[in-house]
Amino acid sequence: MHRISRLSFLCLTVITASSATAKNSFEIPAMENVPGPFAITKTDIDMFSLPLQGDSRKWKITTNEFKELTVTLSDILLPKGAWIEVSDISGENSEIYNQKSLYDGSKPQIITSPINAEGVVIKLVTPGISSGNGSLILKNYSSIQMKPRAIIGANQMKQAACYESINPAFFSKSNAVVKANGASGWNIAGGPYVITNHHVAGNVGNKIHSLNYNYQYPECDKTTPLNILSIKTESVVIAGNGGDQDLAVYKVDSLAYEEAGVEKIFGTLTINSNNTKNQLIENVPVYIAQHPWGDYKRIASLHDDGGPCHTLSGYGSNTLAYNCDTDGGSSGSPVLSQDDNRVVALHRAAGAANIGVLGSYLYSFIKDLLPYSNQAETATPGEGKAMVRELKIFPYMPNPPVNLDVSDAITLSSLYENRLTNYEHYTLFRARGRVSGGDIVDVNFRFSLASPCGDISFAEAKNCRIPGNWYLNSSVLAEDNPEISTSSGWITLQISNEKGERLHNLILPFNIVKYDPFTSPFGNSNEVKQYDFTGDKTLITEQVMYHSNFGFVSLYGGQGPVNTINGGTGYTTLKVQVKNHNDGNIYIMNIRGNRKTTCTPSLRPINSITGCGSTKPASLVLDYVAEDNEELPEGTYSGILPVMATRDNKAIAPILININIKK
Secondary structure: OEOOOEEEOOOOEEEOOOOOOOOOEEOOOOEEOOOOOEEEEEEEEEHHHOOOEOOEEEEEEEOOOOEEEEEEEEEEEOOOOOEEEEEOOOOOOEEEEOOHHHOOOOOOEEEEOOOOOOEEEEEEEOOOOOHHHOEEEEEEEEEEOOOOOOEOOOOOOEEHHHHHHHOHHHHHHHOOEEEEOOEEEEEEOOOOEEEEOHHHHOOOEOEEEEEEEOOOOOOOOOOOOOOOEEEEEEEEEEEOOEOOEOOEEEEEOHHHHHHOOHHHHHOOEOEOOOOOHHHHOOOOEEEEEEOHHHOOOEEEOEOOOOOEOEEEEEOOOOEEEEOOOOOOOOOOOEEEEOOOOOEEEEEEEEOOOEEEEEHHHHHHHHOOOOOOOOOHHHOOOOOOOEEEOOEEEOOOOOOOOEEOOOOOOEEEEEOOOOOEEEOOOOEEEEEEEEEOOOOEEEEEEEEEEEEOOEEEOHHHHOOOOOOOOOEEEEEOOOOOOOOOOOEEEEEEEEEEEOOOOEEEEEEEEEEEOOOOOOOOOOOOOOOOEEEEEOOOOOEEOOOEOOOOOOEEEEOOOOOOOOOOEOOOOOOEEEEEEEEEOOOOOEEEEEEEEEEEOOOOOOEEOOOEOOOOOOOOOEEEEEEOOHHHHOOOOOOEEEEEEEEEEEEOOEEEEEEEEEEEEEO
């Protein structure tokens, strides 16, 4: 069992608690499972005051020594047509924020913890909007150092996936446990709500916080997690005031909860409100599914003696003690009975023992909102088998196929009726997406299956009996979406075998970014340096001078890297939408790009900021290579490539490449 350090928020001083060995009853003060040691950096940056980089303003934060980077945004009021995008440094993992509360004057708080982030980029996109029409303050960012706290005895926590064979019932119930705002929480039966602690969620109000489902290793051994579903909360609707009232209820983003199939796939839990404190203190076996340190999910069900961990006597009438292992970040976890898998306590803190809010006391706070959350039959088991693959849709850009990880005949269906329409070689899926301003609209996706039998629709899949790999192709076409705009949402498809057994619940979070790839994002600015690129020879721009090393980034999504990096070798493959003037169609042209300096090596990827020497000039280098574009038909192609020289959140020099290449 872990011994938790006490942390004073006022002076940021760590005081170590007693190291006495755990016994069966305790009457010492409890201490919250607050993350620590940690660092908080106050920024108070008005994002609307930053210089434009094309049609957006952005701020990059990096950290090398800490993990679990968390950013707080406040005083948010966006003009309609604007949105916020949060991504990791690579730009591979990104999320669009366009909830209605960001536009209606309620000025919610956003706390975001991007997945796998050693750094984060906050991007405020304001196409054609002046800086005086909104508010967005980058309040602060924080990070925690991943160091285990002192352990009394041995750590009995195991990776959640190990329990698929150890105890399938415990594993199934653990699917409902979510990484919540860097700590832990769980789905409660009765609607789109997640239970956690007050010291995790804060007071009642509009709060858009991060929820990460399936944040766990897929196997018992530590392999890379692939199927993490990230969604958001809308608000905190119930909150206690700490101590034995250290509880809070999040309302989950309703669109995500429904479209991503959260209840059906991950399930819900119910509370045991019948048992009194006295009925629960006599060594009742319990277990805890949790996210210690906000890390990948673990389950603790054993004590050091090899038997089940269990409840303990002591503490007040509304608090339950137990000897299951927890750690910082486990706050908000459900403490479940090993007998009936119902929640007997909400874990909140630890001293010499771990303690939680008693289940019956917790229920008394939420029963008006969720009256049936204490009835065992209202719990949803949850199918599990989540497969999560993000779709990023940019104008005219093809989407990479999704490997369905199946090799035999399959059927595909939707969670909801009347979403699928099958045609000869494709299936039209009617998705629900959120646009800037928070409105919900229909978005039509074309899906086809690249199967051993060729490209087929969902309806034809059941007739394909040839063994082989299956892939899902997707596209969003203007002819199916005449009023398409930037939007985000989720699609869930059920993949089953011939016997009707579920193989995967495929969740496809999607971000659709709309822009005109043939119109410059710089407008008529005289500060833009323009170059003509004909492809018959290497284009090397004039040297850009700056007092520090910098890189070049793409301003249009999908064309190239959008953030700078350290290091890097080789070249960048830029993908540019170009028009063929022979047939009038639009194609994607591959162009090799480098950043050229006086260093060794002189050529690096365009977004590298690695350099040398006291002077820091650099040029953008572009090459058209015929072998990279063998599929392009003959013709004369035109298009544009807008880039920005940038470093340390500063826009240094805008550059526009005008492409005119004959093949």
